[in-house]
Amino acid sequence: MFSRILTVCVGNICRSPMAEAELVVRLRKRGLQAIVQSAGIAALVGRPADPLAQELMLERGIDISGHRARQLTPDLVRSFELILVMEAQQQRAVEAILPSARGRVHRIGRWGDFDVPDPYRRGREEFERALELVVRGVDDLERAFWPQRR
Secondary structure, three states, X not given: OOOEEEEEEOOOOOHHHHHHHHHHHHHHHOOOOOXXXXXXXXXXXXXXXXXXXXXXXXXXXXXXXXXXXXXOOXXXXXXXXXXXXXXXXXXXXXXXXXXXXXXXXXXXXXXXXXXXXXXXXXXXXXXXXXXXXXXXXXXXXHHHHOOOOO
C-alpha cells in the first residue's frame, strides 16, 4: 500500500484534482490512510478546479471547491511514493524533472493502456470522458494494489 500518492496533469485544475479526490474517497471507504495530493507540470498556480470539474465531482458527492492549483517541483516529486500522470508525455516530463523518480511515475491508465485526454476548454462531454477514464484508472489501481474488501 502506498502512503503518499501524487496525481499530476498539466494545469492542475481538471484531471489531477478529479483523480486526487477520487483516490481520497476510495481510500477512505477502505479505511486506508494515505496522503493524496495533486500538482501540475505547467500549473495555473492558485486557480481553483475548473467549474466543470467541480460540477461533475459534486454530482459524485465529492466537493473539490477548495482545491488550488500548484506547480510540480523536484521536491514534491521526491516526497511521493507513487505519482500518477494522465498521459505518457507527462510521465516523461516528471521523470525529466527528477530522473530518480523513474519506477514511481505511472500513467493512471497504465493497467488499461490508455491516456486521459485534457478536457480543458473543451466542454462538458470532454470533462465527462476524462472523469470516466480517471475513475477507470482508479478502479484498475484498486484491483492491482489494494487488498480485497472483506
